[in-house]
Amino acid sequence: xxxxxxxxxxxxxxxxxxxxxxxxxxxxxxxxxxxxxxxxxxxxxxxxxxxxxxxxxxxxxxxxxxxxxxxxxxxxxxxxxxxx
Numbered sequence: 001x002x003x004x005x006x007x008x009x010x011x012x013x014x015x016x017x018x019x020x021x022x023x024x025x026x027x028x029x030x031x032x033x034x035x036x037x038x039x040x041x042x043x044x045x046x047x048x049x050x051x052x053x054x055x056x057x058x059x060x061x062x063x064x065x066x067x068x069x070x071x072x073x074x075x076x077x078x079x080x081x082x083x084x
Contacts, residue, residue: 001060001075010049019046022056032059 005023006012017025024032026043032055033041045051060074067073 010052011047019043020052020056021049022052022060024052024056024059028059029055 002008002021005014005018006021008021010021012021012023013019014023017027019026019029024046026046029043029046030041033045036054036058038045038051038055046055063074063077064071067077
């Protein structure tokens with residue numbers, strides 16, 4: 001997932017406001033940061049690999065849980081369509 005989303009570049013920025021290794025949007029990152037009780041969240045933290053991975057894996061786990069524990073469905077649900 002990380003290879004596809006950011007090519008392992010922790011400073012990657014793509015469309016739809018995705019940032020960092022797991023391409024989290026700032027609003028999603030803020031929401032998940034509250035869930036994991038990460039205080040002082042700001043968009044810049046999405047470029048810190050340990051923070052991005054912590055929030056991104058939490059979000060991905062939630063997506064798996066919401067998609068009948070099917071990784072393929074969760075990947076499709078969390079990955080925005082890329083346009084040519």
